[in-house]
Amino acid sequence: MSMKKFALKLTAAAVALIGLQTSSYAVDSVSVEGGAGSKVQMLRLGAQWDWKNTAWWQSNGTHIGGYWDLTVAEWHEKRYNNTDSSKNFTDIGFTPVFRFQRDDKKGFYGEAGIGVHLFSSLYNNDTKKLSTAFQFGDHLGTGYVFANGLDVGVKLQHFSNGGIKQPNGGVNFAVLKAAYRF
Secondary structure, three states, rough: OHHHHHHHHHHHHHHHHOOOOOOOOOOOEEEEEEEEEEEEEEEEEEEEEEEEOOOOOEOOEEEEEEEEEEEEEEEEOEEEOOOOOOOEEEEEEEEEEEEEEEEOOEEEEEEEEEEEEEEEOOOOOOOEEEOEEEEEEEEEEEEEEOOOOEEEEEEEEEEEEOOOOOOOOOEEEEEEEEEOOO
């Protein structure tokens, strides 16, 4: 897929997110992420909505809260069909994320999420194959939110179809995240 098509997809996603800017559906943060795995790369844009009035196990100025994460990503397979050719495809994901954080949502945090993803084509890269376009994506991450709302983090992410259909080789990423909280 060309960069022009990818830019068009990202523009469409941004317009859709702007349309959601009513008070009850206002986006709480936006993010950009870059990930790398074994002969695969990913660039992802996202919008996050905090879980309102949610503070589980509140103690000593910290609690467990969370957010909804809606993302669109472009993957680049460097060894498509286990050859020297490459291929790009799009991934749309929706993930509920639990976050251990300070009550003011600033400073260090840890998070975990398991969500659903839909790929525009099947993953077939190097020696790994995923036999369905529907995938589960889970992650563990940590990061820091600065006083100005900048959120930087790192996460480990795994994709697989949960054994729905074979082959299901799984794909792992190390991901860097930058977000801005409104």
